[in-house]
Amino acid sequence: xxxxxxxxxxxxxxxxxxxxxxxxxxxxxxxxxxxxxxxxxxxxxxxxxxxxxxxxxxxxxxxxxxxxxxxxxxxxxxxxxxxxxxxxxxxxxxxxxxxxxxxxxxxxxxxx
Numbered sequence: 001x002x003x004x005x006x007x008x009x010x011x012x013x014x015x016x017x018x019x020x021x022x023x024x025x026x027x028x029x030x031x032x033x034x035x036x037x038x039x040x041x042x043x044x045x046x047x048x049x050x051x052x053x054x055x056x057x058x059x060x061x062x063x064x065x066x067x068x069x070x071x072x073x074x075x076x077x078x079x080x081x082x083x084x085x086x087x088x089x090x091x092x093x094x095x096x097x098x099x100x101x102x103x104x105x106x107x108x109x110x111x112x
Contacts, residue, residue: 001101004038004089009098012036017060019051020100026051027089027100030071032058036098038089039074043067045083 004027005020012018012031020027025042028051041050048064055061059068059077068077074086090101 001090001103004100004102006094006097006099009036009093009096012098015055017051017055019049022102025087028060028071029091029098029100030055030060031098032072035072036091036093036100037072038091038100039069039071040087040089043069043083044076044086050086 004022007018007020007029012029017028017030019041020029025040027038028041029038043050043062043064045062045067046064048062050060050062050069053060053063058071060071061068067083069075069086070077074088076083076085090103092099
């Protein structure tokens with residue numbers, strides 16, 4: 001796994017969302033109930049930055065068309081079926097920071 005970056009945990013308190021540069025789509029980092037999470041920042045529907053959207057609890061609304069994504073899973077909550085879920089990254093706490101890793105592309109295991 002490659003390290004995407006680090007975000008001071010204090011900058012995520014109070015429901016804040018932070019965008020980490022990770023071309024080509026960057027990563028949205030947030031805390032949900034104290035647990036760090038990270039999803040692709042560019043909305044799968046039209047590419048708008050989700051970090052610029054509105055947060056409601058554990059979800060974020062895309063600022064362009066209002067699509068709602070779950071911050072912990074990247075799952076499209078509504079409207080269902082109109083675009084793919086957001087890619088999820090691995091996030092964890094290291095001292096005062098949230099560290100985000102890119103797990104790489106999904107791997108299909110043949111024969112299992």
